[in-house]
Amino acid sequence: MPRDITTEQIFDHYSNFYEKHFANRRFNHADILPLVNSLKSNKNFAVSLLGRSVEDREIFSIKWGEGKTKVLLWSQMHGDEPTATMAIFDLINFLNADDEFNDLRETLNKELSIYFIPMLNPDGAERVIRENAIGIDLNRDAQKLAAPESRILKSIVDELKPEYGFNLHDQDIRWSAGGGSNPATIALLSPQFDDECTLNEVRENAIKVIADIYTLLEKYIPGSIAKYGEEYEPRSFGDSITEWGTSVILIESGKRRNDPEKEFIRKLNFASLIEAFKSIAAGSKNESALKIYKEIPNNGKLLYDLILRNLNYNYAGSTYNIDVAVNIEEYFDSHKKNRYFRGKIESIGDLESAYGYDEIDCTGMNIYPGKIFINGSSQIGSNELRELLNNGYTHIEDINSKNHTYTKLPLNIIKNKAKFENEIRVNRYANFFAADSKVNYTIVNGFVYDCNSKTGVIKNGLVF
Ligand SMILES: [Zn+2]
Structure with missing residues (x-):
């Protein structure tokens, strides 16, 4: 692992990777299609059509890397939660670049196979709503699998059996971190698979990555990072995929003062995911992870x-x-x-x-x-x-x-x-x-x- 390249250095060069195609948060499936299509002829990436939404919009996975550890990321399963979709395309630009960070790319490429599913719910994105076209909340459909979009996610999880999963959302912008006056700009969670919040190896591995993300974010938004609500919900994908054996990391984008378009939060998503990839590629050895995780304040109360x-x-x-x-x-x-x-x-x-x-x-x-x-x-x-x-x-x-x-x-x-x-x-x-x-x-x-x-x-x- 090249120790000399830090996520902070990449953070400082973020403008090189920023995907300019998104002028603001109000984009839809038609806006991401040219970006996905342009990757089809790019030898660094493998684009697969996973299936179609209720209204026949295509849902893709974009694969990068040749490593044995599989990492699956899905964004915008709630149509009105677009921040991480933008960050995914920034990340793809980063992975595709050729610059002083090549050593890190080589390591990540050798260790990881990364699968991105940007915008799992394109019909919801079209309407700027949480649910899909027929009103199903995909994140309450992990058991019944009534929606085609849910079946797409379930199929790829079954097929890949990824070691790590990143469940990427936007949360209520009024949550505070720990109940004070600071907004929860980012909330993190290792979803639980039972009411007792049992820790097993699958969750411990997620917590190690979360601890590394948290330590990074503390440098940029101290006091504005929270833990998302720990309540077992078997219908949600985060909880279910954890139960099925993947170490899931939930990242929720909240609010930051004077960032109405969530551009800085998008950058924090980008940096968090790079830090996570580095952590996973290096074997996530954070010894004090559980202590750090327990100290993350909860999403407190609403501002x-x-x-x-x-x-x-x-x-x-x-x-x-x-x-x-x-x-x-x-x-x-x-x-x-x-x-x-x-x-x-x-x-x-x-x-x-x-x-x-x-x-x-x-x-x-x-x-x-x-x-x-x-x-x-x-x-x-x-x-x-x-x-x-x-x-x-x-x-x-x-x-x-x-x-x-x-x-x-x-x-x-x-x-x-x-x-x-x-x-x-x-x-x-x-x-x-x-x-x-x-x-x-x-x-x-x-x-x-x-x-x-x-x-x-x-x-x-x-x-x-
Ligand atoms: Zn959500």
């Missing part, structure tokens, strides 16, 4: 996207001191390419023990429902829009608006004010402002506009 603290809320003649938590969910329009957001009030009251990705101390401020600007047209200039935000307006009435679901304006549009009521309540859209002698923050669809610094990006308003 909120935004918490505003210590607001005074006037209601029916009395004043109440409240915290307000807001979450913003991502949606896609009918073309599945355009993204928009809906921000709702998730909780009102004492949120002392909760954390937000963003938090604002509103001590001394009152909270009010956002105001509605009666205008008749949403065709107004940017200065006027800013003036409205500075004065606590969150909606504009436009009876002729052609927009349906959402608007690129930094305000919501109301088509008929008579039918509309803006209230500060749980599960309602987050449209309000916080003011003392003047308006300080205007929240539109969950996005914060800071009226004092005149900053804040309101990605879209909604149309009512």
Whole structure:
């Protein structure tokens, strides 16, 4: 094993391997096809058609390496979890390159046979949903094998009997690492094959690799690595494939602040997998692996996207001191390419023990429902829009608006004010402002506009 090449060095040269084909996370099967097809004529790789999805999309495996230890990786069995698919193509670029890391490639090639299955659920990816085209969660189908995509995964596991398996997902972006304010940017797990979480050699081998991945990741995201929930679920593939004798490593991509497209998390996936390949090729000897594994904090509790603290809320003649938590969910329009957001009030009251990705101390401020600007047209200039935000307006009435679901304006549009009521309540859209002698923050669809610094990006308003 060439000791002189570290994963950190490769990490630092990541831009050489970054697959530029993915401009963002919203790609589909048609986007990966040219990449897979280009590998068919590449002598370093062997591409096999494993089968087809419910809607007849091709599912491939891409093999690299001639070693005796077989490693199988599958990504995007949940269609709306694409981060690792991008990292797989970065990895393929790395394996295919010819540079100062050739010694490592030679070792990996000699020791390992690596099989990638990128995008196991192409129909789900097309719809940006978790399940397949007929609504089956493939990760609850390992026993019944009702879906063709599940049968494809089962067949290749049966055929290869790989020593190692990598189950690659995206997890809820609001999990915290250990329950504090740090998000769980990456969560790891050796899935269990019984309720007792029994350790056998198969799991111990997975844990050795996880310990090496964890040690690497601690350098880049200290305090933001978690252990995924340890609950036995025989219908899930991770648990079942472990039971069938493969050392499975679950890698879940979560969230990192200021990384909305998960580009850094994609890079962490890339580096984690290189570290894992090195570890496996070298025989995974980490003596303190179990200790390290046990010390990884659990996915703790859910963070909120935004918490505003210590607001005074006037209601029916009395004043109440409240915290307000807001979450913003991502949606896609009918073309599945355009993204928009809906921000709702998730909780009102004492949120002392909760954390937000963003938090604002509103001590001394009152909270009010956002105001509605009666205008008749949403065709107004940017200065006027800013003036409205500075004065606590969150909606504009436009009876002729052609927009349906959402608007690129930094305000919501109301088509008929008579039918509309803006209230500060749980599960309602987050449209309000916080003011003392003047308006300080205007929240539109969950996005914060800071009226004092005149900053804040309101990605879209909604149309009512
Ligand atoms: Zn998943």
